Amino acid sequence: MIKGQILNRESFISNLSNILGREMPKEVVHPELSSKPQLEIYKGFTQAQLAEEFHKNAQVNKAGSGGKIDSLIIEKKDLAKTVAEKLVEHGTGPIIAWNDERFAEWGLHDVLKDAYVWADEKGRENVDKALNASYGVCISDLSLAETASYTVIDKLGKGRSSNFLPLNYVCIVPQSTIVPRLTQGMQKLHEMSKEGINPAAINFICGSSSSSDIELNKVWGVHGPVRLSYIIVSDL
Amino acid sequence: MGIKINDQSFEKNLEKNLNDDFMRAAMVKAQDLISNNRKNVLSQLGDGNFPEWQKLSGEVRAHVLENLDFYLHQFSENVIKNGGNVFFAKDAKEASQYVTNLAIERGVKKVVKAKSMVTEEIGLNHKLMDAGVDVKETDLAEYILQLDDWNPPSHMVVPSLHLNKTQIRDVFAKNGYTGKDLPEDLAAFARAQLRNEYVTADMGIYGCNFAIAESGAITLISNEGNIDLCTSAPELQVAVMGMERIVATYEDADICISLLARSAVGAKSTSYTTFVNGITEEGAADGAKEFHVVIVDNGRSEVLKSQFKEVLQCMRCAACLNACPVYRQVGGHSYNAIYSGPLGVVLTPLLAGYDDFKELPYMCSLCGECTEVCPSNIPLHKLIHEHKRVLAEEKKASAFWGASMSGAGMVLSRPWMYKLGTSVAPLMTKPLMVDGKIKKGVSVLKGWTDKRDLPALEKTRFRDWYESRSKGGNK
Numbered sequence: 001m002i003k004g005q006i007l008n009r010e011s012f013i014s015n016l017s018n019i020l021g022r023e024m025p026k027e028v029v030h031p032e033l034s035s036k037p038q039l040e041i042y043k044g045f046t047q048a049q050l051a052e053e054f055h056k057n058a059q060v061n062k063a064g065s066g067g068k069i070d071s072l073i074i075e076k077k078d079l080a081k082t083v084a085e086k087l088v089e090h091g092t093g094p095i096i097a098w099n100d101e102r103f104a105e106w107g108l109h110d111v112l113k114d115a116y117v118w119a120d121e122k123g124r125e126n127v128d129k130a131l132n133a134s135y136g137v138c139i140s141d142l143s144l145a146e147t148a149s150y151t152v153i154d155k156l157g158k159g160r161s162s163n164f165l166p167l168n169y170v171c172i173v174p175q176s177t178i179v180p181r182l183t184q185g186m187q188k189l190h191e192m193s194k195e196g197i198n199p200a201a202i203n204f205i206c207g208s209s210s211s212s213d214i215e216l217n218k219v220w221g222v223h224g225p226v227r228l229s230y231i232i233v234s235d236l
Numbered sequence: 237m238g239i240k241i242n243d244q245s246f247e248k249n250l251e252k253n254l255n256d257d258f259m260r261a262a263m264v265k266a267q268d269l270i271s272n273n274r275k276n277v278l279s280q281l282g283d284g285n286f287p288e289w290q291k292l293s294g295e296v297r298a299h300v301l302e303n304l305d306f307y308l309h310q311f312s313e314n315v316i317k318n319g320g321n322v323f324f325a326k327d328a329k330e331a332s333q334y335v336t337n338l339a340i341e342r343g344v345k346k347v348v349k350a351k352s353m354v355t356e357e358i359g360l361n362h363k364l365m366d367a368g369v370d371v372k373e374t375d376l377a378e379y380i381l382q383l384d385d386w387n388p389p390s391h392m393v394v395p396s397l398h399l400n401k402t403q404i405r406d407v408f409a410k411n412g413y414t415g416k417d418l419p420e421d422l423a424a425f426a427r428a429q430l431r432n433e434y435v436t437a438d439m440g441i442y443g444c445n446f447a448i449a450e451s452g453a454i455t456l457i458s459n460e461g462n463i464d465l466c467t468s469a470p471e472l473q474v475a476v477m478g479m480e481r482i483v484a485t486y487e488d489a490d491i492c493i494s495l496l497a498r499s500a501v502g503a504k505s506t507s508y509t510t511f512v513n514g515i516t517e518e519g520a521a522d523g524a525k526e527f528h529v530v531i532v533d534n535g536r537s538e539v540l541k542s543q544f545k546e547v548l549q550c551m552r553c554a555a556c557l558n559a560c561p562v563y564r565q566v567g568g569h570s571y572n573a574i575y576s577g578p579l580g581v582v583l584t585p586l587l588a589g590y591d592d593f594k595e596l597p598y599m600c601s602l603c604g605e606c607t608e609v610c611p612s613n614i615p616l617h618k619l620i621h622e623h624k625r626v627l628a629e630e631k632k633a634s635a636f637w638g639a640s641m642s643g644a645g646m647v648l649s650r651p652w653m654y655k656l657g658t659s660v661a662p663l664m665t666k667p668l669m670v671d672g673k674i675k676k677g678v679s680v681l682k683g684w685t686d687k688r689d690l691p692a693l694e695k696t697r698f699r700d701w702y703e704s705r706s707k708g709g710n711k
Contacts, residue, residue, distance in 0.1 A: 001526045003515070005321040006312055007334075012324035012479075012533065016305040019541040024305040030484055031299060033292055037281070038490060057504075118521070126521040127435050127469055147505035154516065154523065160468035161435070161522050164461055182493060182509075186486035189511065193451040193486070198318050198513040200523050201467060202453075207507035209461035213377035213394055215262065215401050216269055217419040222376050222427055223434075224461030 042145055042180035050145045050178040051232050058148035058230050061207055068208050068220045071148065071230040079172070079233055080107045083137070086170045086229045087111065093134025096166055099157035102139060106172075106236070112137065118159040127161045136166030136225065140173045142188060146181035149206035150230065154199045163203060169225040171205075174236035238328065238359045239573050239588040241388035246572060246595040253570045259390070259398040263567050266397055270558045273502020274609075280504070281494075293495050294613025296488040297549035300449075300480075301540065307449040307482050308531065314452025318514025320527040328358035331532045335441070335474055336363045338528065342472055344369055344438040348430075350456070350463040351375035352443025353392060353552055354478045354532055356574045357587070360441070361386070372433045374462040379426055383407050390568030390576065392554040393500050398567060430462070440470035440524075444477035445551070446492055447529075450485045453511040454529065457496060460507075467512050473524040475512065479531050480540075480548040492551055495611035499553040535587040544619055547582045549612040554579075556606035556616055562599050571596060578606035578616045585623060594634075597623035640680070655697075662693040 017024045042053060051073060058071030074082050087095055095115035097103065103112055115137065116129045130136070138158070140150035150171045152163050163169075179185065182204070189202060209224035220226055242249070253259060278286045300307055312322040325331035339347065347369055355361070361371050361382075373382040377396035381387045384407045389395030396404070405417035408425055415421040442463050446455040454475045456463045467473060483489050497506045516523025539548055557563050557577030568576035573584040573593065581600055585593040597620050606616040628641065647653045668674045668681070672692055677685035684690055694701075 002321055003319050003526075004316045006316060006324075007322070008324040008326070008330075009309070009312055009322065012326065012531070013305045013309055015533075015537055016308070016479075016540070019537055020302070020305060024309060025303065028303045028306050028484075031295070033487075033491070034295060035288055035292065037285075037288055037292075038494065041281075120519050120521040123521050124435075131431065131435055149505060149509070154520075156517050156520055159520075159522055160464070160516075164464045164468055165431070165435075182505075183487075183490050186490040189453075190450070190486040196317075198314075198451050198453065200318075200513050200516040200520075202511040202513075203464060204505070204509040205507060206505050207459070209459070210507060211376045211423060211460050212501075213375075213380065213396055214404055214419040214422055216266060216394070216397075217401075219420045219423040222423050222460045222462070223374070223430060223465055 038181065038183040041183070045145075045180065047175050047178060048234065050180065051175045051234060053145040054143060054148050054173065054178050054230075055232055057146065061148055065207060065210070065220060068226060069228050069230075071232065073232040073234055076106060076233050076235045079231065080111050082231055083108055083170060083172070084111045086231065087135050087137070089229070090168050090227060091134065093167070094129070094132055095135045095137065096130050096133040096162050097137040098139070098159070098162065100139060103137075118157055118162050120156050120159070126159050127165075130159065130161040130165040133162075133166035134168060136162055136169045138163060138169070138171050140171055140177050142185055143173050143178040144181055144185055144204065144206075145178050147206045148230065149182075149204045151185065152203045152205070154201040160201055163205070164224040166225055167221075168227045168229070169208070170229045170231065173230050173232045175232060175234050176236060237356055237362065237386065237388060237574065239357055239575070239584060240592060241569065241572055241574060244572070249572050250566060250570050253567050254565075256398070256567070258400050259567045260565065262397050262400070263564055266391065266394060267558045267564050270502050274499060274555065274558070277498045277502055277504050281498075289491065289495055290611055290613050292491050293611050294549065296483060296491050297551075297612050298546075300482055300484055300488075301545060301548055304479070304482070304540065307484055308479060311447050311449040311452055311482055312529075312531075314450070315514060315529050316452075318452045318527075320452070320514035320529060323528060323530045325530055325532050325534070328532070328534050331358045331476065331530050331534070332360045332363040334530055335360060335476070336367050336369075338472075338474065339364060339369050339439060340367055342438065344472065346370045346372065346433065346437045347439045347441055348372050348374050348434050348437040348466050348470060349440075350442040350458070350466045351378050351395070352441070352476060353574060354443055355441065355476050356389070357534065358476070358532060360476070372430065372437065374430055374433070374466060375458075376423060376426055376460060376462075379430065380404055380407060383411055388569065389574060391557060392552055392575070392577075392579075398569065434465040435469045437470045438472060440466035440473040442466050442473075442475055444475050444481050445496065446489050447477055447482040448486060448489055448511070449482055451513060453513050455489060455493065456508075456510040456512065457493065457506050458508050459501065464508050464510055467510065467524070469522050471525040473512075473526070474528045474530060476530045476532065479533050479536050496551050496553050499555040499609070499611040539586045542586070543622060544582065544586055546614050547579070547586070547616075547619055549614050550579055550583070551612055552579075553611055555609040555611060559605040559609045561601060561603060561605070566599065571599065578620065582616060582619045582623065590627065594627060597627060658697050662695050665693055
């Protein structure tokens with residue numbers, strides 16, 4: 001394993017500087033964008049309105065996916081019951097979940113008692129569990145109303161494979177995590193990066209795995225989850 | 237494979253493709269479907285509108301090109317901070333050799349790979365296979381093309397567009413598939429074949445939609461989720477990017493990503509938008525333990541100093557392919573290169589030279605539709621026109637073309653010659669007439685009359701008719 005190696009940079013960059021007709025600048029002032037239409041989308045919306053928009057756009061995705069995507073808005077008191085229903089909706093089978101204290105805080109301890117909980121110290125066993133899981137469960141770190149996207153930000157205890165290998169996926173979307181669109185998501189990543197926080201992976205996900213590569217016919221579940229359920233929780 | 241996809245002449249390629257009725261119908265279907273979806277989602281871009289977003293995207297991309305040295309330097313520094321490694325490759329050979337050496341040194345037996353135009357450009361797959369590495373393309377279309385003996389891509393976003401489901405079934409049947417030619421069954425077969433490959437591969441290779449200078453992130457955009465799996469399980473991961481595929485900030489990435497999915501597939505977003513920032517946390521059970529970015533020049537720096545530099549703003553969405561009336565008729569393989577459509581017409585001769593691709597600029601009617609739809613604000617049709625100018629002025633066009641243009645220039649600049657020519661043309665074409673139409677043309681007319689009849693030339697010239705009409709003659 002090697003880290004921190006840069007090869008051929010000097011000659012490569014100096015060639016570019018020559019082409020650009022100057023030395024490489026020490027600093028570049030990034031010009032302001034000439035307009036910012038992206039900030040006008042859902043401008044001034046309350047969290048409840050953003051949740052409605054998220055749900056509405058998830059319903060559009062649902063219609064486009066032949067029902068493979070589902071979305072509903074509930075209150076926290078109904079979360080355990082709703083998650084339990086979703087985890088048997090397409091038959092029973094192995095469940096994989098993040099190692100996240102919030103599941104217990106939100107009353108999901110019993111619902112997930114038989115689930116395999118991602119444990120990094122067990123190494124590749126986690127990946128095998130994800131490969132054979134019928135359901136995966138996660139919590140959105142950041143949610144985009146415009147595209148009905150949930151986000152998983154990589155961290156110990158979550159695993160990456162757990163997000164992409166299970167057959168069906170259930171995502172809990174706390175209303176407080178919903179922002180208008182990718183613009184605000186990028187602002188968040190920018191702020192994190194300025195503080196030196198660059199998670200190894202950040203995944204924005206707005207649908208189940210799909211492809212139109214065979215005569216442009218849309219098919220679902222080509223690699224990752226076939227079905228995706230959003231549970232938007234209005235008081236989280 | 238490299239940039240050129242076969243050694244047949246341009247004319248032979250074209251002739252073959254013009255006789256492929258399924259492929260031609262597929263191109264029409266793809267253009268109509270994706271273009272309509274694109275128009276719908278672009279109309280929903282909030283209170284903004286496409287030309288405004290297009291302008292913004294052009295600003296963002298042009299700014300990076302003006303400061304490419306600075307941003308590549310900044311990006312590479314941040315990749316290092318994220319625990320990765322960076323290799324700057326001046327050409328295809330250096331880039332593919334670096335990745336292959338890495339595979340050999342780490343004892344890699346199997347690679348899972350996501351769709352990437354630049355890895356096609358540098359011929360990476362065959363280099364790895366020559367070194368004994370088992371390469372698994374995981375994008376469904378690329379997987380189909382790999383099983384079909386590395387059939388070349390015909391579209392940048394839907395590479396297997398030229399194959400019908402029965403052909404795909406036959407390809408899969410050679411690999412153990414026993415089902416019917418139903419798309420969902422064929423996709424399920426691919427899923428079953430590939431899922432285990434992700435978790436047993438030693439190395440993941442993917443491209444890069446946008447690199448983000450301020451953080452060192454690689455942005456990856458897909459619907460299938462195969463890229464996310466390539467970035468999940470393999471411990472050794474390599475991202476390969478053209479040197480121009482960079483934006484300064486996350487704010488700039490927002491503009492480009494917002495337009496990319498809408499322009500490429502006519503959706504507000506692809507199912508997966510992923511940012512990879514180097515190696516995973518210490519102790520994590522999956523994710524990259526070793527991460528490399530290969531930044532490829534391969535002729536791009538020559539483009540940067542040329543009058544064609546705006547083509548480096550391209551984000552490979554293929555909107556220009558989906559709008560082009562020529563691509564619609566001839567399909568991707570007629571360009572004889574991995575980059576097709578208007579982008580291919582501009583880029584291919586720049587990266588691979590005029591010698592093999594001097595015909596490409598003439599696969600354009602200069603209608604300008606590609607420029608209208610380009611989310612990166614590239615004046616594609618003007619760049620194609622510039623290629624034509626270069627070819628004409630540097631005499632790289634064929635002798636026939638040069639003689640024809642000289643002849644036309646001579647006639648058109650001399651009114652008496654023009655009048656004489658247009659007066660005798662009906663007489664000259666009379667021997668070609670059958671049932672009042674020109675059915676079997678010669679020379680340049682043959683290309684037309686092979687496909688359709690040419691109406692007979694009127695005996696009265698337009699100018700003469702118009703002059704007579706203005707004097708109250710025949711209307």
